[in-house]
Amino acid sequence: MVTIDPERVLGDLYHLRSIGTYETGVHRPTLSPEDMQARHWLADRLRDLGYEATIDGIANVVGLSPGGGRKLLAGSHLESQNHAGWLDGALGVIYALEAARAVAEAPDMQGTAVDVIAFADEEGHFGSFMGSRSYVGELDDGEIDTAVDATRGTPMRTMLDGAGLSGHGRLEIPAGRHAAFLEAHIEQGDWLETNHLKAGIVTSIVAIWLYKITFEGVQNHAGTTRMAIRKDAGVALTRLAQAIEARFPEIAGPRSVWTTGRITLEPGATSIIPGRAEMHFQLRDAEPETLERLENELVRLVAEANGSGPCDVTLETVSKGTPAVMAAEIQDAFEQAAETHAPGRHTRMPSGASHDAQVMRPHLPTGMLFVPSIGGVSHHWSENTSDEDIVTGARIYASAAATLLKT
Amino acid sequence: MVTIDPERVLGDLYHLRSIGTYETGVHRPTLSPEDMQARHWLADRLRDLGYEATIDGIANVVGLSPGGGRKLLAGSHLESQNHAGWLDGALGVIYALEAARAVAEAPDMQGTAVDVIAFADEEGHFGSFMGSRSYVGELDDGEIDTAVDATRGTPMRTMLDGAGLSGHGRLEIPAGRHAAFLEAHIEQGDWLETNHLKAGIVTSIVAIWLYKITFEGVQNHAGTTRMAIRKDAGVALTRLAQAIEARFPEIAGPRSVWTTGRITLEPGATSIIPGRAEMHFQLRDAEPETLERLENELVRLVAEANGSGPCDVTLETVSKGTPAVMAAEIQDAFEQAAETHAPGRHTRMPSGASHDAQVMRPHLPTGMLFVPSIGGVSHHWSENTSDEDIVTGARIYASAAATLLKT
Numbered sequence: 001m002v003t004i005d006p007e008r009v010l011g012d013l014y015h016l017r018s019i020g021t022y023e024t025g026v027h028r029p030t031l032s033p034e035d036m037q038a039r040h041w042l043a044d045r046l047r048d049l050g051y052e053a054t055i056d057g058i059a060n061v062v063g064l065s066p067g068g069g070r071k072l073l074a075g076s077h078l079e080s081q082n083h084a085g086w087l088d089g090a091l092g093v094i095y096a097l098e099a100a101r102a103v104a105e106a107p108d109m110q111g112t113a114v115d116v117i118a119f120a121d122e123e124g125h126f127g128s129f130m131g132s133r134s135y136v137g138e139l140d141d142g143e144i145d146t147a148v149d150a151t152r153g154t155p156m157r158t159m160l161d162g163a164g165l166s167g168h169g170r171l172e173i174p175a176g177r178h179a180a181f182l183e184a185h186i187e188q189g190d191w192l193e194t195n196h197l198k199a200g201i202v203t204s205i206v207a208i209w210l211y212k213i214t215f216e217g218v219q220n221h222a223g224t225t226r227m228a229i230r231k232d233a234g235v236a237l238t239r240l241a242q243a244i245e246a247r248f249p250e251i252a253g254p255r256s257v258w259t260t261g262r263i264t265l266e267p268g269a270t271s272i273i274p275g276r277a278e279m280h281f282q283l284r285d286a287e288p289e290t291l292e293r294l295e296n297e298l299v300r301l302v303a304e305a306n307g308s309g310p311c312d313v314t315l316e317t318v319s320k321g322t323p324a325v326m327a328a329e330i331q332d333a334f335e336q337a338a339e340t341h342a343p344g345r346h347t348r349m350p351s352g353a354s355h356d357a358q359v360m361r362p363h364l365p366t367g368m369l370f371v372p373s374i375g376g377v378s379h380h381w382s383e384n385t386s387d388e389d390i391v392t393g394a395r396i397y398a399s400a401a402a403t404l405l406k407t
Numbered sequence: 408m409v410t411i412d413p414e415r416v417l418g419d420l421y422h423l424r425s426i427g428t429y430e431t432g433v434h435r436p437t438l439s440p441e442d443m444q445a446r447h448w449l450a451d452r453l454r455d456l457g458y459e460a461t462i463d464g465i466a467n468v469v470g471l472s473p474g475g476g477r478k479l480l481a482g483s484h485l486e487s488q489n490h491a492g493w494l495d496g497a498l499g500v501i502y503a504l505e506a507a508r509a510v511a512e513a514p515d516m517q518g519t520a521v522d523v524i525a526f527a528d529e530e531g532h533f534g535s536f537m538g539s540r541s542y543v544g545e546l547d548d549g550e551i552d553t554a555v556d557a558t559r560g561t562p563m564r565t566m567l568d569g570a571g572l573s574g575h576g577r578l579e580i581p582a583g584r585h586a587a588f589l590e591a592h593i594e595q596g597d598w599l600e601t602n603h604l605k606a607g608i609v610t611s612i613v614a615i616w617l618y619k620i621t622f623e624g625v626q627n628h629a630g631t632t633r634m635a636i637r638k639d640a641g642v643a644l645t646r647l648a649q650a651i652e653a654r655f656p657e658i659a660g661p662r663s664v665w666t667t668g669r670i671t672l673e674p675g676a677t678s679i680i681p682g683r684a685e686m687h688f689q690l691r692d693a694e695p696e697t698l699e700r701l702e703n704e705l706v707r708l709v710a711e712a713n714g715s716g717p718c719d720v721t722l723e724t725v726s727k728g729t730p731a732v733m734a735a736e737i738q739d740a741f742e743q744a745a746e747t748h749a750p751g752r753h754t755r756m757p758s759g760a761s762h763d764a765q766v767m768r769p770h771l772p773t774g775m776l777f778v779p780s781i782g783g784v785s786h787h788w789s790e791n792t793s794d795e796d797i798v799t800g801a802r803i804y805a806s807a808a809a810t811l812l813k814t
Contacts, residue, residue, distance in 0.1 A: 188628050188631035189628070189631035189632055191633070206630065210677065221760060221785045222691070223615070223759035224595035224596035224758075224760045225596055225597075225783065226597070226664065227659070227664055227665075229783070232666070234648075235648070235667070238648035238649050238652070241641075242649045245642055245645070245646070252634070255633070257630065257632070257634055258634075259629035259677075259678070259679075260681075261629060261641070261672065261676050261678060261679050263641065265669060265670050268668065268670075269669065270617065270666075270668045270669055270687045270689055271666070271668060273668070282629060282677055282678065284630050351630075351631075352628070353628060376636070378631060379627075379679070
């Protein structure tokens, strides 16, 4: 049995919030001085615990327990989105650190340990899951060479140099060392809060299918071109967008989501009929069959738009991921722990957001735990979770870790 | 009776096409070396005719006949849109020049004359109708001081200085000198061509009513936010855009046009639900009652969108112009001349595009003549009109000018 220290968990999270504070959240982009300060702070806490702690060549912080025996790997990320919340990433790291400490302190857990990791750049300032992909051996140096901060334009190599990490090797997951990988995270949605629940046990991380839809019409003068002869690419775009909005709810799964986040009209001038338009359209679901069904309908709606004219519509697949199913035994361990610490107030649910856990899943049995997000707010500095819910989550997390270590 | 010289008309237009040639069109932005070369060439041609020719402090070229008697003012502009057509502007200037020459050469037209003007910047590189507004006394120096080339960012003062026009006074329309203002232009649409017509007699230059419609939703994560609770500003925008497309054809006038040329989603990222969206919506019609009817429907559709939610929609009027009705006696003169030179192949029609004529109209009885545009192409270097149609148009124009001078 393990016992966490609520004051220590909250104290650590408050301390991280003091590094790069922005309003009630933080601004701690990957490899910024604030991000590196947080990583060094974590490495020091791991060393306090007697761990061998390393900040490797991509800024992953890896804390390995010195002893032998059954071990878990646990963690999340420390950098934030720009001007974002204090718990996104940090919560999962501190839960892992607290579980490591609770296991180390528990007399009946001797001979087991929780290794701790804080991945770099889960938030994608420089690329896609570069830290976790590096740790599982799926990141080439060439990708680091060309990576540039999407907001600030600084090359990743320049930032790594500034962080004192040039020439440092990149650590990879030690073969056979870990029985499982655990990650905790705020939900980033309102499902738990709306249903008065304290814990979400992730069944699967949804797949993202991303499309670019292009509309080719004829650019012309917005005053002299009669309506009857126009080939307005913008009108074609809004028509397809509304056809999707009308049809998808009829065939979607209960938790399917779809989003048009980006629309471009060319040339984008008030007095010129758009000759070309483009929309980025994204589907997410945990069920491959649901994604297939929605994609088939999208293909049909695009064909229908082409059939009725007057613009040419092209559907291009940008990427199609696979849902990452979480390990059954870890879901069970989380559920059992949740029933102990929040009886009747937990649920199994998919994760609509992406996480490092999906990169780890092919390499280790992997599980995720969600805690409630107030108002479902995410990627904004006002993101928050009550102290009480944070502590309950830490208890569930550490208990499940102990169960998995005892298996 | 006046007789034009077809070779002279076409020769002059071909010469102007050789100044700033781009593909089969021209690139002759306002105050560029090419624009100034064209203006000096025109001033020389006017001097050949014995006119007093001036390039004034905003680059308007003004050619005044030395004699007394009844006079018309006639012209258009010489600069082009970027990489655009050879006739947009130039045609109206050369028609005016040829009418001036034909009147000067006609024994029975002695004691009358056509003054010629080539306005600066009708194409709006630096502002809105700065040349014609200067000529009618409606342009302050302050507006020139702050004007900047929209494409190149160069201040207008810098360009005027480079053109040798710094310190030159700006000419204004001499009170009581002119009986009317005439402008010819390519149609920029396909109405004449589609109906096998040779001349369009402009009844009115349409008014442009411009709106900005803003949609306020809630920005959130595109993976974790359930469809049921989203307030997606982009979805609200495409819904209203399609409601307009569905409803407007039922209540529009026969030549009403409406255009959404610009759409912005914020923040415009693939994985973020747009929290804010904006569209620029433009209406054009020659009938104030039709514009009112369409605007009332727009207000109703916006109210309906607000009523059904979930986003807040705000309609803001950016500008509301007034249709510029062309003088009845000039329409009659163009129609009579068209019946002579292209019997049965002319029509009265509104102008969907804006022209310097709308700036002149409050100051002089004003009329406009259109010639066919091949394929209705405008503001593109492939814009064109057949030589035959150019010559027919010049005959109609000069005949009408003669009629108006004899009145």
